Amino acid sequence: MRNSLEQLPGLAFLGYPEKTTYLLEEVALRFPAFGKPVLYGDVAYYPDAPVPAFESGDAFLPSGSVLPLWARCAFLKPLRISFDSIGEAANVLRDMQRNWAPYQFTQFRRAALIQEKLPYINLKPRTFPYKVPSSDMGIYTLLDANTMLASAATQSHFPAGTVLLQEDHENPPSRAYLKIEEALVRFCDAFGCDMPAEGARVLDAGACPGGWTWVLRELGCDVTAIDRAPLVPSLMEDSAVHFMTHDAFTLKPAELGRFDWIFSDVICYPERLFGWINDWLESGLCANFICTIKLQGGTDWDLINKFASIPDSRVVHLCYNKHEFTWMHCGRH
Numbered sequence: 001m002r003n004s005l006e007q008l009p010g011l012a013f014l015g016y017p018e019k020t021t022y023l024l025e026e027v028a029l030r031f032p033a034f035g036k037p038v039l040y041g042d043v044a045y046y047p048d049a050p051v052p053a054f055e056s057g058d059a060f061l062p063s064g065s066v067l068p069l070w071a072r073c074a075f076l077k078p079l080r081i082s083f084d085s086i087g088e089a090a091n092v093l094r095d096m097q098r099n100w101a102p103y104q105f106t107q108f109r110r111a112a113l114i115q116e117k118l119p120y121i122n123l124k125p126r127t128f129p130y131k132v133p134s135s136d137m138g139i140y141t142l143l144d145a146n147t148m149l150a151s152a153a154t155q156s157h158f159p160a161g162t163v164l165l166q167e168d169h170e171n172p173p174s175r176a177y178l179k180i181e182e183a184l185v186r187f188c189d190a191f192g193c194d195m196p197a198e199g200a201r202v203l204d205a206g207a208c209p210g211g212w213t214w215v216l217r218e219l220g221c222d223v224t225a226i227d228r229a230p231l232v233p234s235l236m237e238d239s240a241v242h243f244m245t246h247d248a249f250t251l252k253p254a255e256l257g258r259f260d261w262i263f264s265d266v267i268c269y270p271e272r273l274f275g276w277i278n279d280w281l282e283s284g285l286c287a288n289f290i291c292t293i294k295l296q297g298g299t300d301w302d303l304i305n306k307f308a309s310i311p312d313s314r315v316v317h318l319c320y321n322k323h324e325f326t327w328m329h330c331g332r333h
């Protein structure tokens, strides 16, 4: 058998581990024209999905709602590739472009051998902070020993849309630190900007016990942290952490003053967060925002679209998000 490439109609999406049902529900609700999917592990292939709207390869079109948020990675131009040998599979991919990331639900050993023959990409947990090059990153998955589903075009510079971080089990006060680390890595990739600078003045709303404040201090920021409950003692004693026992939403921007970045991980109804960030945007007192949108029961997609429609904004689901999304806004390019 000689290798063969077949351009497939439609689109395929890789869901997040154990969260593929959210992807299927979202597509059924928000993208009914996509029709019924064919499932390959966590990959949902929609042969009837209309493709032209995705031609730009940009997941973050202004509405922010063009690709399903529960899709970790999108196969924007899916191909079915038939091949005889591992070497042949690697050659076909390499002939298309340099970077390819695997997602596997079967044929793990064979896929690992194909990956070894492809140009190196770093699939190991990364130490924060880090940057990925803004080069194209393809995705492939073996369907059986001689067939793969692949796409050179995806919406992400991250391998299989995944941010995998080296964990620190000793120092951070909570596991929430992984969320802000991933959000910052994605923010810098999406907007082409730098991490918060040493000495930057930042606000951390809903800061207890202090995972996000801890990351911001590691970056050298001057942190105003607000919560009803205190942070861990090491952060409360840090002279660059200014803690306020308060409801973050009842403090007016003018009372708090100018910040370089605003972060919020407050557990609240998304409507409340939306009102609060609009107050801050109108005040003009901060340019950069990263805020968790906690989902309560069913998702209010109209409201999620409103977050995404704020100019220079993205709504994303992070690998380290649970039942929540993250809104990012970069007002300074």
Ligand SMILES: C[S@@+](CC[C@H](N)C(=O)[O-])C[C@H]1O[C@@H](n2cnc3c(N)ncnc32)[C@H](O)[C@@H]1O
Pocket: 173, 174, 176, 177, 205, 206, 207, 208, 209, 210, 211, 212, 213, 226, 227, 228, 229, 246, 247, 248, 249, 265, 266, 267, 268
């Ligand atoms: C998910 S936890 C934050 C975890 C934190 N980001 C970390 O890294 O450790 C949510 C926090 O929001 C706080 N919170 C809830 N409503 C709030 C409000 N209106 N103002 C300030 N904090 C609030 C809670 O007390 C809780 O500590």
